[in-house]
Amino acid sequence: MISKYHKKYKIVDAVIPAGSISIHSSRTYHSSVENNSGSDRIGMVVHFATDMAKRVNISGEHSKYLDMLDDQSICPVIYDS
Structure with missing residues (x-):
């Protein structure tokens, strides 16, 4: 998808060993292939925001997210000032 719409972008494979983690910016497009291991793939997402962050209302197919x-x-909020 990226190579179709953003031909100037450089696409890099970042293959990491099983059990590893990936930490990256929310602006980084990332994906993984199908999990054929027979074990569950566990994911955790952590977002950080300052007290200056404002929610922006959106519409469309992803608005319920x-x-x-x-x-x-x-x-859950893990830290509340």
């Missing part, structure tokens, strides 16, 4: 931010069972 942000509603999960208010559900503490899905998106």
